[in-house]
Amino acid sequence: MREQIARLMDLQVIDRQLQEVEASLANIAGRVEQLREETEKNQTELQRLTEEDQQVAAARKRIEKELAEGEARTRNKRMRLNLVRTDKELQAVTHEVDSLRETNQRLEAELAQLGESAESRSSRIQELGELVAKGRTDLSAAEKEIAGQVEELRATIGKQHQKRDKLAAEIDPGLLSRYNMIFQRRAGLAVAVVKPVNRDGKCSGCQRLLPPQVYNEIQKQLTIQFCPSCQRILYYEAPPPAEE
Ligand SMILES: [Zn+2]
Structure with a gap:
């Protein structure tokens, strides 16, 4: 009976060591995993913002073109104003000029808004680009660094498990x-x-x-x-x- 309990005491020493080694292994793996997750998250956001940026750039081009056309049309209408002969015609052309001007103002406001959002987005894109590059460097350094440690810990765990199994076989089930x-x-x-x-x-x-x-x-x-x-x-x- 006394032997049985003495073996249990030895087993407990091994089990506690195993617990510690397994915890430090999980800790190391967890840190790398966290770094990987962060980098992936930044990469995803970077991709989303880059796509958004491209879409907005295309939209700005389209609006700029529309605006240039609108301005040209306004100039033409203004010139026609000099040639009108009747009040009725004057009223009609003036109305057209006003409505063109309104459209142009709306387009200008849209452009300004897109420009503002583009500014904050491009600074975030730059920031994310740097974060992703740094994350990848850190990650590959961490992976190299822990590879040796992990191998060592796994070997220790394997040895301890063998010792444990041998001891456990001599204890009443x-x-x-x-x-x-x-x-x-x-x-x-x-x-x-x-x-x-x-x-x-x-x-x-x-x-x-x-x-x-x-x-x-x-x-x-x-x-x-x-x-x-x-x-x-x-x-x-x-x-x-x-x-x-
Ligand atoms: Zn007690």
Whole structure:
């Protein structure tokens, strides 16, 4: 029985190391993944804005052309104003000139608005272009940098798993599965050392005193005892024999 618990203690050491190594591996991979996501997001926005910019540039060209035509038409109408002979004709041509002028003003306002949005967009495009370029450089540097680390960590994990499997094979399956369950639920501490406190014993997992009969049983080291408060497997180390 004592051997079983001692093996569980060894297993717990390995499991805790594994947990740490796996966490640092996830951490490293997570940082690179985050960098990749950010760069992709910037790249997508850059592409969208570039397309929008091209569309707006085409729209501006179209409006500029329309405006030039409108201005030419206005000049023609004005010239015709000098040639009109009747009031009725004067009224009609004046009306046409006014309506052309209104159209031209509307086109000018549209152009001005497009020009304004183009300005803020082109500065954002430049900013994004720089961000994407920097992101790609950082990403490839980070990938190179972690490649070695990741390999090392994976090798460590593989070795630890082998050690763990060997040890686990020598532990009673029922006890092992109970250990696994407690390890998961109790944040990586399934086997708790019992600390002597005066005549009693304390569970180092939950820091509560154990009932006297549980403490008695543990000291006999014949059965496996669980902490009644936190359900952890209790590990008792007999004190060195007292000097006479
Ligand atoms: Zn406890």
